[in-house]
Amino acid sequence: MKTYKKGILPVGFKASGISCGLKRSGKPDLALFFSENPALASCVFTTNDILAAPVVLSKAHLKNNSSFQAIIANSANANCFTGSAALKDAGETARVLAKALGLRKECVLVASTGIIGKRLPVLKIKRGIPEVIKKLSSQGIDKAAKAIMTTDTFAKIFSVKFNVGAKEITVCGVAKGAGMIAPNMATLLSFIFTDAQISQGALNKALKQAVDVSFNSITVDGCMSTNDSVMLLANAKAGNPLINQGKNLNLFTQALSLVCLELAKMIVRDAEGASKFIKITVKSARDQKTAKAVALNIANSNLFKTAVYGENPNFGRIASAAGSCGAGIKEGNLKIKVSSLKKKDIDVEVSLNQGNSGAVVYTSDLTPEYIKINAEYN
């Protein structure tokens, strides 16, 4: 398995990113991802009760349709919580794009990220569609990755190549994160592309597993967003024997998980205001659910996060956070190890002495800069 900290679009995919005027800064804000042939799609969305319109629309398209060719994503506006206008605007975006590409509108998926509660300037998007189509290129993934950024300070891209028999398969993903990041997910958008030939069932299974150990194992502020979407397209262009189960599915899941995990870690590294990257490993828990709950409780503790920011080895806050989620921890069994807080990368290892399960969660520290960014964001 070969890994690349850059974008290598698989055969048959193109991407582009342009500025259509949503960001006052004039930076790129509209991304398009395109598959030359119909592709299978598998998606994971936020579980928030309040769903952004692009999530509602994409879910409907996934329900009524089984092949997809385009994903359009904008930054600077979440297209959420603006009443019935939101869904109309998302539908209009899909309709205009589909028409320009000569597709049925159900073949289009839509994603948005940015401020909640302000009407989407859909006219700007519609006006940008001809240009974003014109710019489509097999080299365009970097520009697309930039166009989905909000408070992100760098574009997040990762690629993996591996072989199934004689055929080389590529998995390439981009993501945006920064704030409102919590498991089950966050204002987190990720778009992943593969040329693997794979069954729908296997694709869904692989994505669920990959998201579980990556995007659903990170937290920045414990805030779950209304717009989280991970969208995966598989266009079968590699011409490999169909992946359905067994060794080849394991291999594909491994590659996909690696892409997702590397993107997830970049999101944490680029968390709003973060000065530290924290890995929390919980060991010897009763079961995996308990292990993850304890890890997340520590990761979401403002007191723990400020202590890390202050390079202040206040272990009591880890014990207190671990003990507050009802995991039935016995004080005498709780072992805590923390690496030097002076470094940028911090390792926290918590052992519960209850059983044999474990979990790993990634988070950042809580800093005055996080507050500054979020006090002013509008």
Place this chain on the structure above:
Amino acid sequence: MKTYKKGILPVGFKASGISCGLKRSGKPDLALFFSENPALASCVFTTNDILAAPVVLSKAHLKNNSSFQAIIANSANANCFTGSAALKDAGETARVLAKALGLRKECVLVASTGIIGKRLPVLKIKRGIPEVIKKLSSQGIDKAAKAIMTTDTFAKIFSVKFNVGAKEITVCGVAKGAGMIAPNMATLLSFIFTDAQISQGALNKALKQAVDVSFNSITVDGCMSTNDSVMLLANAKAGNPLINQGKNLNLFTQALSLVCLELAKMIVRDAEGASKFIKITVKSARDQKTAKAVALNIANSNLFKTAVYGENPNFGRIASAAGSCGAGIKEGNLKIKVSSLKKKDIDVEVSLNQGNSGAVVYTSDLTPEYIKINAEYN
């Protein structure tokens, strides 16, 4: 019902606060509360798996004993997560105090607040016991309230007087809070005293109800402490007809709830680094549990709290936080009203249009000052 924003100890109670050397600043750090005659006690403690030793000890005394005469509380050290030494130190504190007062040690309750994970300097406490006893006075409640402060900037005291027939009953409470404040409770200590004559069952019932709408309806940072304790003593000195049920119990519960709520609000007002006092009312929820869950989810959202700090009316963050606790909110039914963010006191009203239940929760904003305090606290 007469209310007083000051301490009026009921008949038969005394209190004192001294400095025994736990705080490097030399400020008061040891408080004693004393009842001249044996009193009934009712307590509510943290539900954290990791319990501070004074909580473990006090729970044991409450199990084996039904009359109490003294509460000793120290600040600057939580006496928690230091292995078997912690319980030994708490026991030693109770034993030495009981001996000096001529009581059985089971008549003493113990509480601590401060840093977790550092051995309690029990020798300093033992050396301070003769002085803290000597200083006991019916006017000593202010000094005791000061001695339990950690990062609190003001002492929290409230009293209520009401009549049962011809007899006047007093309820007087003190509290400390500041950080690690979350429902089910927080590094929150509160000691409440009444001269009411009341049955044990009625006392427990009244305290549970009062704590539910006060100390368990506030959150500063969502962090639950290992030391939270609300301790209520009732010494029957008012000579009123026994309160057991009905109108008189309602009256007592009302008075006790008022004391607890005023103390809880003071804790939020004095939250670490807070610049705003936020009241969140959730209305027309399916049931009370849902209403409280939604209110707390908003109250614990770092993004909402930073928006309030920035006086930035980002209503989307309220919708997003409300939607993320699985309450089954329909977007079209969700109504949000927020008072002017320019003021110090903010009112947030969220209507779910699901049913007839409601809840009120109090919280503060999240500020750079909170981070500064907690990055440096050690």
